[in-house]
Amino acid sequence: MPVIEEAVGRMKLDAEDLQVEQFIVARDDGKMVGFGRIKPYGNGVYELGSIGVMEEARGNRVGVRLVEELIARFPSEEIYITTDLVDYFMRFGFTPTASAPRVILDKVDRVCSSLRSGVVPMTLRRRRP
Numbered sequence: 001m002p003v004i005e006e007a008v009g010r011m012k013l014d015a016e017d018l019q020v021e022q023f024i025v026a027r028d029d030g031k032m033v034g035f036g037r038i039k040p041y042g043n044g045v046y047e048l049g050s051i052g053v054m055e056e057a058r059g060n061r062v063g064v065r066l067v068e069e070l071i072a073r074f075p076s077e078e079i080y081i082t083t084d085l086v087d088y089f090m091r092f093g094f095t096p097t098a099s100a101p102r103v104i105l106d107k108v109d110r111v112c113s114s115l116r117s118g119v120v121p122m123t124l125r126r127r128r129p
Helices: 001-010 062-073 088-089 102-110
Strands: 021-026 030-041 045-053 077-085 120-125
Touching: 001 021, 001 030, 001 045, 030 102, 045 062, 045 102, 062 120, 077 088, 077 102, 088 120, 102 120
Parallel strands: 045 077
Antiparallel strands: 021 030, 030 045, 077 120
């Protein structure tokens, strides 16, 4: 967990309530090359968050694989993310939304505004087979 905590801080990601059980980790030859988490807020609200790809692994689709795996594991049909990488997440089907749950909107003001500019909430509604 210390390696993830350091990377989250360096990459200016959401460090609020980091818990090891929230994370999945991508490895290459035993070395962590990326990570991401499903962050619970309670009342059935979850966020796909703290997705980071180590600098030396960028451009190798690590982020794509992490996002796809997290979406597949998501415990709810409605998936939220707060990000400044709108175009990147639109390719997965996420769309900007102003009607996110209050806890997600509050998080943008409470956490994201101090980390990055231009952060917006986005949502993806999974389709069940």
